[in-house]
Amino acid sequence: MTPELLDRLQQARATRRPVALLTRLPDGAQRLYPDEPISIALGDAAEAALRDDRAGPVTLEGETWFIHPQTPPPRLIVVGAVHVAQALVPMAAAVGLAVTIVDPRRAFATEERFAADATLVTDWPDDALAALKPDSRTAIVTLTHDPKLDDPALDTAIRSDAFYIGALGSRRTHAKRVDRLSEAGHGPEAIARIHAPVGLDIGAVTAPEIALSIIAQVVAARRGKLDGGRLA
Structure with missing residues (x-):
């Protein structure tokens, strides 16, 4: 994780803003949803993970991503x-x-x-x-x-x-x-x-x-x- 991404993640936590950390397997590329542009399908999967508070892998369009919701306590x-x-x-x-x-x-x-x-x-x-x-x-x-x-x-x-x-x-x-x-x-x-x-x-x-x-x-x-x- 880059220092810049870590900083944005910590800011989201401090303000109780739900985000999802998306990690592409196996190369480790990362995105922060909804802050960065991603495919519609991956965005839908990230939204579902945030709604259900459930982390896990998903394979879309030939790529596998691990979706880790970062949500404040309800x-x-x-x-x-x-x-x-x-x-x-x-x-x-x-x-x-x-x-x-x-x-x-x-x-x-x-x-x-x-x-x-x-x-x-x-x-x-x-x-x-x-x-x-x-x-x-x-x-x-x-x-x-x-x-x-x-x-x-x-x-x-x-x-x-x-x-x-x-x-x-x-x-x-x-x-x-x-x-x-x-x-x-x-x-x-x-x-x-x-x-x-x-x-x-x-x-x-x-x-x-x-x-x-x-x-x-x-x-x-x-x-x-x-x-x-x-x-x-």
Whole structure:
């Protein structure tokens, strides 16, 4: 690996930008996707490796390449240190998501309630998300039912590249939320990114069941298996 390529790779890691290191076998020539021009077929293979977080060889057009995705850890930002969040955090950790709980209510956001499975942030949601900088490897879920907390988070979320955005609440609650976000200047296409009511429709009632429905929808979105909020 050349010093110049190593430097670009380290810059991508520092900024949480997903890239794929492509090494041609057996001569060792290397490319960094998507920064350098490559064939359409190789680009498709690199994109699939990034989506699936899976390294491996591929033979295309008579050449064999080893594709090594360089992806930052996927994150789940949860706004609201509520009962559903307590059930959601260990499930998210189990599927490999790094979890951050955002809640300025310090009585809720405590280490006793969330053990070591989540990072706790007690800033207001808009300030917290501005610092966390949601990207294409980030899912965001709001759970508070309080517009003073949920709306600023959603305002930031739908301006970001987050791969998943969900909000707890009934359809009636979400209709009012849509009105507020529309008044804040967001268009229908942006607001439609929000999955609400949050989670897959599995008839969930209890906090653990709701958490299960949420994590299933997040995983489906991450793996490209959601179509209009439904499993593809």
